[in-house]
Amino acid sequence: MQTSATSTRDRIVVAAARLVQRQGYVGTGIKQIAKEADATLGSVYHFFPGGKEAVAVAAIQYGDEEFAAILREALDSEDDPGAAIEACARLLAGALRASGWTDGCPVTAAALETLGDAGSQIQRACAAALRGWQDTVADKLLRSGLAAADAHELAGTVISTLEGAEVTAQVTRSEAPLLTAGRHLSRLVATYR
Amino acid sequence: MQTSATSTRDRIVVAAARLVQRQGYVGTGIKQIAKEADATLGSVYHFFPGGKEAVAVAAIQYGDEEFAAILREALDSEDDPGAAIEACARLLAGALRASGWTDGCPVTAAALETLGDAGSQIQRACAAALRGWQDTVADKLLRSGLAAADAHELAGTVISTLEGAEVTAQVTRSEAPLLTAGRHLSRLVATYR
DNA sequence: TGCTGGATAGAGCGATCGTTCTAGAGCTGG
DNA sequence: CCAGCTCTAGAACGATCGCTCTATCCAGCA
Numbered sequence: 001m002q003t004s005a006t007s008t009r010d011r012i013v014v015a016a017a018r019l020v021q022r023q024g025y026v027g028t029g030i031k032q033i034a035k036e037a038d039a040t041l042g043s044v045y046h047f048f049p050g051g052k053e054a055v056a057v058a059a060i061q062y063g064d065e066e067f068a069a070i071l072r073e074a075l076d077s078e079d080d081p082g083a084a085i086e087a088c089a090r091l092l093a094g095a096l097r098a099s100g101w102t103d104g105c106p107v108t109a110a111a112l113e114t115l116g117d118a119g120s121q122i123q124r125a126c127a128a129a130l131r132g133w134q135d136t137v138a139d140k141l142l143r144s145g146l147a148a149a150d151a152h153e154l155a156g157t158v159i160s161t162l163e164g165a166e167v168t169a170q171v172t173r174s175e176a177p178l179l180t181a182g183r184h185l186s187r188l189v190a191t192y193r
Numbered sequence: 194m195q196t197s198a199t200s201t202r203d204r205i206v207v208a209a210a211r212l213v214q215r216q217g218y219v220g221t222g223i224k225q226i227a228k229e230a231d232a233t234l235g236s237v238y239h240f241f242p243g244g245k246e247a248v249a250v251a252a253i254q255y256g257d258e259e260f261a262a263i264l265r266e267a268l269d270s271e272d273d274p275g276a277a278i279e280a281c282a283r284l285l286a287g288a289l290r291a292s293g294w295t296d297g298c299p300v301t302a303a304a305l306e307t308l309g310d311a312g313s314q315i316q317r318a319c320a321a322a323l324r325g326w327q328d329t330v331a332d333k334l335l336r337s338g339l340a341a342a343d344a345h346e347l348a349g350t351v352i353s354t355l356e357g358a359e360v361t362a363q364v365t366r367s368e369a370p371l372l373t374a375g376r377h378l379s380r381l382v383a384t385y386r
Numbered sequence: 387t388g389c390t391g392g393a394t395a396g397a398g399c400g401a402t403c404g405t406t407c408t409a410g411a412g413c414t415g416g
Numbered sequence: 417c418c419a420g421c422t423c424t425a426g427a428a429c430g431a432t433c434g435c436t437c438t439a440t441c442c443a444g445c446a
Contacts (some may be wrong), residue, residue: 008423024306026220030404040425045405047423053379054402102308111364112302113217115295118366127364156361157377160370161350164357168349171320173311177353184350188381201393223434238435240393245434321387 009047011037016059018064022102024109025056039090056110057121063106065128071136081144082186083160085137089182092166093175103172104166134159146192156193158185202240204230209252209260215295217302218249250302250314252309256299257322260365264329274337278330278351281373285359286368290350294366297359299313327352339385 006014014035019028030052034044048054074091078084096104111126138155140149165181199207208230212221223245226235232281239249268286270337273278304319335341358374 003233024217024219024302028215029305029402031402041405042407042425043423062262068260085421095295101311104308106307108360109217109302109305111298112305112360113220114298115276115363116216117295121289123364129363130361153373155372157358157374160357160361160374161354162357164353164355165350167301167305167360168323168353170308171316173325177349181350181353184347184381187384188377191380191384222432223433233393234435235395235437236393 008037008039009188010043012039012047012055013058013062014053017063017104017106018103020056020059020110021063021104022109025113030055031064039163057125060107060122060125061131064068064125064132067129068136068172069107069131075136075140081141081146082189084140085181086155086157086186087180089162089165089185092162093169093178093182094168095189096169096178097175103165104170126147130159144193150192154189157166157188161185195213196313201230201232201236204239205232205240205248205337206251206255208257209248210299211250211296213252213303214256214297214299218306220302221249223248229232243299246281250318253300253303253315253322255287257325260322261325261329264326268329269335274339275382277333278382279375279379282355282358282371285355286362286371286375289359289362289371290368291347293364297363298356301356301360323352334382339384343385347382 003123006104007027012033016033018087029042032168034041035054037044044055045051048058050057071073072093074088075084078087081142107126107129110122114126117123130138134152134155137158138151139156141151146154160189161181161184163180168177169175205226207227209221212226212229223237224234226248227234230237237248238244241251243250262283263284267281268277271280283290289309298320300322303315307313307315307319310316327345327348329348330351334344334347354374354377355371358370359368361366
């Protein structure tokens with residue numbers, strides 16, 4: 001069943017999530033996933049008869065939940081919603097630097113590569129992730145007393161901005177875009193009370 | 194030399210720019226570029242002895258300038274900087290919908306896929322594009338009377354937000370993320386005067 | 387007319403892609 | 417003790433990848 005602590009299936013999902021996050025969907029090979037997960041090709045296809053796409057969907061869902069947990073924790077660390085979002089940006093910036101600017105958003109790269117097939121499972125998983133993160137932020141804003149419509153729209157822009165700032169930070173290899181985006185988002189939120 | 198109006202080299206660059214924009218760098222093949230450009234493999238390697246990476250760099254630089262022109266035009270269409278940025282977002286949203294949600298930012302996909310090689314020419318071209326766009330926005334803000342430091346930082350967040358909102362709009366197949374991001378950016382800019 | 391060099395054309399190279407397939411290892415219930 | 421299962425292991429297939437190579441075409445010039 002499982003070798004040491006984690007099952008083979010879990011190792012495959014985690015490895016795939018990291019690789020897809022760093023090099024995208026097309027850029028990541030099934031054999032590379034197997035090697036990184038200390039599994040064999042047979043194991044991968046045993047657990048994921050759907051092939052590469054099925055592995056990627058599981059990987060994206062894993063990255064989704066992982067990021068959602070970080071997001072919730074950062075949002076709860078501060079009472080003021082603006083400060084909480086800024087803390088979020090700081091956290092992302094630190095993690096990004098620590099990874100050597102490679103571990104960005106777990107879904108962006110895969111999402112952009114698979115825009116061709118509109119109804120693809122990967123597309124659906126990415127869209128679901130974004131929607132979930134937006135709801136998490138909207139919930140925080142609602143609890144802070146914002147109007148429902150404002151909270152939802154603002155949450156969307158918060159996610160979009162963090163997303164874009166993360167990409168910019170990766171490309172320029174600097175924490176600055178994320179940090180200033182965090183400050184600006186905090187300032188924007190402050191105008192709603 | 195040239196068949197009808199454009200030279201073979203130009204057709205290759207334009208085709209490569211579109212393909213890279215839509216499916217990323219790894220997802221686009223040299224042979225596909227040649228076919229799309231109505232050129233042959235021999236012509237591609239004749240004009241770009243550097244191979245796939247050289248073609249991609251030229252394509253990204255082309256997309257960079259193309260987007261910069263659109264950006265400048267949109268920014269000049271309105272006097273108020275906030276309204277100008279909002280007009281920008283509206284323009285991007287319309288173009289995105291018209292393309293069937295496929296023609297997003299010309300550099301994001303390629304940038305994310307090639308983060309591995311830090312010093313790659315592709316990376317450099319993408320970073321230069323982002324920097325140039327930021328300068329364009331900063332220039333507009335400066336002309337509107339903002340302080341230099343504020344203008345530059347704000348311009349960075351504007352580009353990041355537009356970038357992120359464009360991705361979100363593509364994934365969710367909706368203009369809404371771009372439109373509300375434009376409104377929020379306008380509101381943010383308004384707090385600086 | 388023959389030469390030259392830029393441009394076009396595509397066959398073919400080794401490598402790698404995703405996938406399929408068969409064979410065996412390790413455990414469990416009867 | 418073995419039948420029957422999940423899981424592991426990797427060889428092999430056809431397709432496609434980026435790239436190299438040779439052959440041909442054709443305008444401009446002597």
